[in-house]
Amino acid sequence: MSQTAEDQQAGGEVDALYAESHEWKINVGDETIHAKRMEGRFRTLKWWAASSWLLFFFGPYLRWNGNQAILFDIPGRQYHIFDITILPQDVWMLSLVLLFLAILLAVVTTLIGRAYCGFFCFQTIWVDVFTWLEEKFEGSPAKRKKLDKAPFSLEKITIKLKKHLLWVLISMLTGLTFVAWFTDVYQLWVDYFTLSASSTEWGVLALFTVGTYVLAGFLREQTCFWLCPYARIQAVMLDRESMIPTYDFNRGEPRGRLKKGKTIEGNGDCIDCNQCVAVCPTGVDIRGGLDEGCITCALCIDACDSVMDKIKKPHGLIRYESIDALEGKVVMPLMKRPRVLVYFVIMSIAFVGIIYGLMNISGLDIKVLHERQPLFVQLSSGAIQNKYELKILNKTHDTMSVTIATEGLDGVELVGADEPFLARPGKVTPYTVYLRMPRRALESSSMPVYFTLVGVEQPELSAKYKSMFLGPR
Amino acid sequence: MSENNPFPNENNTGHFWDDTLRELSNDPPGWWRIGFHASWLWCIVYFFLYPSLPTLDLEGYTKGSMGWTSVSEYKEDLAKIDQVRQKWEDRINDPETTPAMILADNELRNYTVRSAKVLFGDYCSACHGSGGAGNSARSATESGYPVLADDDWLYGGTIEQIQMTITNGRKGIMPNYGTRLSEAEITDLAKHVVALSEGSEHAAGKELFMGPTKGGCFACHGMDAKGMDALGSANLTDAVWRFDVAGGDDHRQASALHTIAHGVNSELIDKASRNAVMPAFGPLGTRDLGAGTIKKLAVYVHQLGGGQ
Structure with missing residues (x-):
């Protein structure tokens, strides 16, 4: 008896879903998507993933030795990351970081699809937060649609104004935070509030405020459809083995509505309630297969699972699954897929390179320019003299005195470097030195010579550079 | 064509190809029209703000309300550079500053050497070669020009002697x-x-x-x-x-x-x-470069390789 009552209750809930199902339409770009919000595993996961962006907001306030811990000082041509100072000379590491991140994106896409889009992308996250606020102010999707259609009234304007005001505030905070990574954050607040920020700071703030407000507030999923290059790239990096949110058509089809709380004989598990479309932030129908609009946020899995609970069917009609598995093919183990292996090797190389770079980043660097006009000069003693310009780069924060010596060429005399040189902090300091060698000692018209540089008070800091000693033939 | 239009109510132009391929006459998108009108409006604004049209006598041109000219912009930029250079120039031009003092100060010396490189190219390298490499004679009867980058000096290689040589010239x-x-x-x-x-x-x-x-x-x-x-x-x-x-x-x-x-x-x-005559570049010469320039050149020559 109680079984039947429960069935009836479930039937009632499902009827309610059918009642609203006409509201959920596949996105063709003509209407604003008002997605339904629903609790669930992936909804929770999405919030956690989204909260990693708090690092973006709070990062600039972190201090390290009295300075901003992470500061990309563009005018000063210096990146400060805790104790490490990266100068333009170390930019090769940046290319490895970019390579690493690009391949990371590729490998993640191959394995679990567009997880970046669904869980981490700023566009997705900001839209999620904006629509969450929208729901707080304007209510459920049905109410929002009604409000949109309603004629202008004081009430409508009040509600809308509050929402837009908050959106603009978030947008401004986004812009300010972005700028804060490039200049001192506390000073930046002061500068903005005393209207004494630089034109660049105002410009970037304006750009980000307008950009965030328009992209997250209005363009929303249209950005993913039409503007975002990553969406296009990521979609082609999927293969038949990628685990992505997939509708199990074997189990679900033929789909059909329940009749009196019961599945019609011969129908699959999909009861055609449209809930998966209802919750989709980009408004696609996952049951049609892989869709260019699908950002793999997996919210449809939450929705479908909740419906399966109601009709007492197992979870997973929509689940993370590969096409091969659905079609009953043997799924290759992870580490036997060539794509995964190749990506993994590239990532490892980039990672090792970055670590090597960071370990070997020296506080001192030297470049030597050999004078070209004239290449060499004969002195009154008959000796041959070469002139060099030393460019000494001091990456530390203090003025450093350094000594210069030569290596690898016997009989050569270094002139002009008797006293230690002073190297200014964070800058290149040029010095001129000469090398002299008796003409008889010259073995060829061009011989390699190394300049070595050692800190006087910091002997652990050193640098070396290969140059040439030139003479007559 | 348009008499038997198979899609009568869809606002097409009446041009059909392959039965269904047809040209519609929709309005351009709103954003496109905004851009279009903004463009020509800006053209008009631009014509008022900037020099744009020749005047009817074909002699002059409309000046524009902002008074902008490319020459004035160039001069402003030049003034900015001069402003950056000023603190160094002031120190070099100070009569109290001797070339020896410039040599002793690495920063001032570096500024002077870079600045003097151009001057050396203008006034000296025609004879002495760029970088003071000299110009050797092509035959025993020609004289050539001396190398300045070596350590052999006819009139002495101290900074003061070099300054003297440039100022008054030499004729042995x-x-x-x-x-x-x-x-x-x-x-x-x-x-x-x-x-x-x-x-x-x-x-x-x-x-x-x-x-x-x-x-x-x-x-x-x-x-x-x-x-x-x-x-x-x-x-x-x-x-x-x-x-x-x-x-x-x-x-x-x-x-x-x-x-x-x-x-x-x-x-x-x-x-x-x-x-073998070295012309004077000081007040006695045909062209007086001024004390500051001569100081710069003396420092430059001194550091070429053989200054004493």
Whole structure:
């Protein structure tokens, strides 16, 4: 008896879903998507993933030795990351970081699809937060649609104004935070509030405020459809083995509505309630297969699972699954897929390179320019003299005195470097030195010579550079 | 075509291809029209703000309300650069600042060297070559121009002496011995000069060199043949030759022969005399570069490789 009552209750809930199902339409770009919000595993996961962006907001306030811990000082041509100072000379590491991140994106896409889009992308996250606020102010999707259609009234304007005001505030905070990574954050607040920020700071703030407000507030999923290059790239990096949110058509089809709380004989598990479309932030129908609009946020899995609970069917009609598995093919183990292996090797190389770079980043660097006009000069003693310009780069924060010596060429005399040189902090300091060698000692018209540089008070800091000693033939 | 339009109510142009392919006459998108109108409106604004149209007499042009010209923008930028340079220029132009003080201050020295590189190219490198590499003569009878990057100086290589040389110029004089000595004697002397630079000597030539009646080169070149800064007489014992010939040591005797026979800067009495004049760039010269520029050039020359 109680079984039947429960069935009836479930039937009632499902009827309610059918009642609203006409509201959920596949996105063709003509209407604003008002997605339904629903609790669930992936909804929770999405919030956690989204909260990693708090690092973006709070990062600039972190201090390290009295300075901003992470500061990309563009005018000063210096990146400060805790104790490490990266100068333009170390930019090769940046290319490895970019390579690493690009391949990371590729490998993640191959394995679990567009997880970046669904869980981490700023566009997705900001839209999620904006629509969450929208729901707080304007209510459920049905109410929002009604409000949109309603004629202008004081009430409508009040509600809308509050929402837009908050959106603009978030947008401004986004812009300010972005700028804060490039200049001192506390000073930046002061500068903005005393209207004494630089034109660049105002410009970037304006750009980000307008950009965030328009992209997250209005363009929303249209950005993913039409503007975002990553969406296009990521979609082609999927293969038949990628685990992505997939509708199990074997189990679900033929789909059909329940009749009196019961599945019609011969129908699959999909009861055609449209809930998966209802919750989709980009408004696609996952049951049609892989869709260019699908950002793999997996919210449809939450929705479908909740419906399966109601009709007492197992979870997973929509689940993370590969096409091969659905079609009953043997799924290759992870580490036997060539794509995964190749990506993994590239990532490892980039990672090792970055670590090597960071370990070997020296506080001192030297470049030597050999004078070209004239290449060499004969002195009154008959000796041959070469002139060099030393460019000494001091990456530390203090003025450093350094000594210069030569290596690898016997009989050569270094002139002009008797006293230690002073190297200014964070800058290149040029010095001129000469090398002299008796003409008889010259073995060829061009011989390699190394300049070595050692800190006087910091002997652990050193640098070396290969140059040439030139003479007559 | 349009009489039997299969899609009568869809606002098409009536042009069909392959049954269904057709051209619609929709309005352009709103954003496109906004951009279009904004563009021509900006054109009008631009015509008022900036110089744009020739005037009717074809002589002038409309000035624009902002008063902008490319020349004024260039001058403003130039003024900004000058402002950055000013603190260095002020120190260099200060009469109290000597070139030695510039050399002692690495930052000021670096600024001076970079700034003087252009000046050296303008005023000096035509003769002395870029970087002070000199210009060797192509034959024994030509004079060439001295190398400034080596450590051999006719008039001294201290920073003050270099400054003096640039300011007042130099004109050393060597008499022509072609009329006073026989050809054999001149050859002996030339051999001696070549030997001196190689660390030895030539007996007959040395006798003439030190001779009280004939030759007597020591009077100017010194008893040790090392020359005198005050006279600008060459040091004959070192490996650097003022009148070197490009391409090697074989020409040295011929070069010395020519110098001894015809002298230097004695063209009034010997047409074949060598010409070796450094013009003055100070107040006495045809073009006064000013004390600041001369200081810069002195510092530049000093650091080329042989300053003392």
